[in-house]
Amino acid sequence: MSYEPRLNIVGAALADSSRTRILCELMDGRAHTGKELASVAGIAPNTASEHLSKLRGADMIVAEKSGRCVYYRIASDEVAETLEQLSALSPTDHLYRGRNGECPPDLVARTCYNHIAGRLGVVLARRLVDQGWMSVEGTSARLTQSGGAHLKRIGILSDAASSLPVKCCLDWSERRHHFSGPFGVNLLDQALSRKWVTRPRNGRALYIEPKGLAAFELYFGISKDMLFRSFEVT
Structure with missing residues (x-):
């Protein structure tokens, strides 16, 4: 056997x-x-x-x-995570990258099952780490004390949700990590409920609304250029 x-x-x-x-x-x-x-x-x-x-x-x-x-x-979440990981192994030569590194509209922001992915998801993850609000350990991460305080202050997290587990998910289109797990689910739910992003009837793309662009810059330091033009992560 x-x-x-x-x-x-x-x-x-x-x-x-x-x-x-x-x-x-x-x-x-x-x-x-x-x-x-x-x-x-x-x-x-x-x-x-x-x-x-x-x-x-x-x-x-x-x-x-x-x-x-x-x-x-x-x-299940496990199947969705595996599909995203397998997608990251697939060729990306079909993805259009315009002048100045412009990102295809459908890949600027999208859902990865139940959390935010695409360039928005990757930039959010990097900003959380750069600001010391998230600590990454291998393929998992945890919200720091200062990160929890910041997200509570802006109403993204409640006291009960401050210890939500965080996972690192390799983004297939950006080839960098975004955050998933219960924390990622909460973040997408909040972004949708606040109308920072909206989703079409079909497809995985998320539309970043004007109030969302303003909120992401105010609360996370994410400029419009970081989302729609050249983006480098070291």
């Missing part, structure tokens, strides 16, 4: 471009119907059903019935 991990099952699930498009859509953290996912993948609904069945068989997604509709979502 072999006790090696069954990587072939995961590999087979990811070996079709329609299935990878479905998984990428589900990485927005929301549940979608089979019809919606078929439209995203550009395939017929019955073909999408076959792909969804294979993804369920690999334990990568789960299905939930609500009324007459069946909704699909990523199976």
Whole structure:
């Protein structure tokens, strides 16, 4: 009997471009119907059903019935994290980088399952560390006392949420880390509730609203140029 991990099952699930498009859509953290996912993948609904069945068989997604509709979502935080890590291994030569290092609009800010990713997520992580508000230890991080005090002062964290676990997640488009875990979930929830960012009906992109640009600069020292133009991290 072999006790090696069954990587072939995961590999087979990811070996079709329609299935990878479905998984990428589900990485927005929301549940979608089979019809919606078929439209995203550009395939017929019955073909999408076959792909969804294979993804369920690999334990990568789960299905939930609500009324007459069946909704699909990523199976767990662990699956979402693994997909983001695998995405970081993929080539990025297809990403358009304009003059002065301009970032493609859809990659300036996006969701990585349930937290902020893209350039905004990476810049936020770097600013938290540079200001001494976050301490990184390997693939995990912790909010410092001064960081907790700052985020409480601006209303991002409550006393009960000041000890939320923080994880480092390798951003596939920037190839640098952003913060995930319960802390990252809270940060995205706060940004959405305050209308700093809004999200479209479909897709993973986040739109940074004018009040969000002002808030990110005021509270975190993040300028508009840091998000939309050249960005270097040492």
